[in-house]
Amino acid sequence: MCSEAATGVEHVPARCFFPREHRVNLITVPSCSRHNNETSKDDEYARGIIVSALGNNKLAIDHRRDPVRRSYLHSPKLFQNTFQIQKKDAFFHDRDRIDNLMIKIAYALYYHSYRKIWESKPEPYYKQFLFDDGKSDIEVRLPNYETLPKYDIYEGGNKSVFKYHFLEGKINGKNNCLLRMVFYEGFEVLILPKIIPQ
Secondary structure, eight states: OOSSOOOEEEEESOGGGSOGGGOSSOEEEEEOSTTTGGGHHHHHHHHHHHHTSTTOOHHHHHHIIIIIHHHHHHOHHHHHHHSOEEETTEEEOOHHHHHHHHHHHHHHHHHHHHSSOOOSOEEEEESSOBOTTSOBHHHHHSTTGGGSOOOOOOEEEETTTEEEEEEEEEETTEEEEEEEEEETTTEEEEEEEOOOOO
């Protein structure tokens, strides 16, 4: 993700997303301290939002009831920051913070898969984030996402917690790829290189 020297390895996504019994065959990549340890609060913040989303499997529900709940008891400020702004039945979250974390995960997975830095500006789109009118982020910001090729072969050692795949093709007239990530078999994030309007 950057040109700084690696000082350790980073789990992709962070270990906190995985229940203890699913912490085997985790993906790791070399990382500098700024892009590893210094973003651990962002990992916990995003994990709390993702496990609370509708459509996830039982693992997400159990994970929310135990480790995530304990982290909120340990840090009430984390809970307040995560679920502070509510309107009717919806919560509003720090979109930039979540986007930055998803982009970091995307760069790491790209490096893991291709052994080089992704020379692109990835941009995340979400199926579970909704606008006030009930339309999803992805259908508003990427209206022809349904025309993207479907590919049901995923990578990942713990697919019930996290799985992903890259799909290669031409984007903006250049060879590139998109990344689809699925957390807890329900929370889907599509990462595309920034689309430049024609």
